[in-house]
Amino acid sequence: MKKSILLSLLAALFLAGASALHAGMTQPMLKKGAMPEYPDTARAQAIEGVVVIAALVDEKGRVFGAEVVQSVHKSIDKAALEAVKKWAFVPARQDGEPVMKMVHIPIRFELEKETPFLRPDKEEAVAAS
Numbered sequence: 001m002k003k004s005i006l007l008s009l010l011a012a013l014f015l016a017g018a019s020a021l022h023a024g025m026t027q028p029m030l031k032k033g034a035m036p037e038y039p040d041t042a043r044a045q046a047i048e049g050v051v052v053i054a055a056l057v058d059e060k061g062r063v064f065g066a067e068v069v070q071s072v073h074k075s076i077d078k079a080a081l082e083a084v085k086k087w088a089f090v091p092a093r094q095d096g097e098p099v100m101k102m103v104h105i106p107i108r109f110e111l112e113k114e115t116p117f118l119r120p121d122k123e124e125a126v127a128a129s
Contacts, residue, residue, distance in 0.1 A: 024095040027056040028103055033087030035116050038109055040076035046111060047073045051080040053105045059098040061089040072109065080107045081114070 049072035058064040064086050068077045084105055092101035109116045 008122065010050040023059050025099075026093045028089040028092045028101050031061060031088045031090050034083060035118075036079035036083035036107065038111075038116060039079050041075045041113065042109065045073075047076060048110050049073070049096075049110075050078065050106050050108045051077050053080055053084045053100060053107065055057055055084050055105060056100060056102050057089045057091060058100050059091050061098075063089075064100065066104075069108075083107075091115065094111050 050070065051068060051072050052070035054069045055066040056064045066081055066084050068081055071077050084107075091098040093099065102103050105118070106120060107116050
């Protein structure tokens with residue numbers, strides 16, 4: 001439960017602060033979601049990097065569609081994409097009404113870390129588009 005809360009807080013900060021907001025527009029906020037498993041094949045080959053997933057979050061907070069926009073390796077890309085497709089969000093709102101919104105979600109895979117994590121630095125921050 002503690003890990004889920006931390007993940008939600010990190011994602012909310014990234015999603016909310018990644019880009020300039022339009023007047024009256026809020027960004028989707030991660031409500032629930034597990035980080036992907038580090039694929040055994042990638043771990044065995046010492047493959048690391050940041051996968052960026054573009055996800056369209058619908059008016060109910062579901063991931064309507066998602067695709068890899070920055071690739072690392074086939075197995076890592078697949079793990080990240082499958083995880084994000086299962087995430088649930090608080091939907092974006094415009095003038096108080098829920099709306100669809102695209103977000104870019106960077107997920108870093110590092111061998112030193114136990115599990116992949118969201119990448120907070122500026123050049124790879126989660127961005128709404």
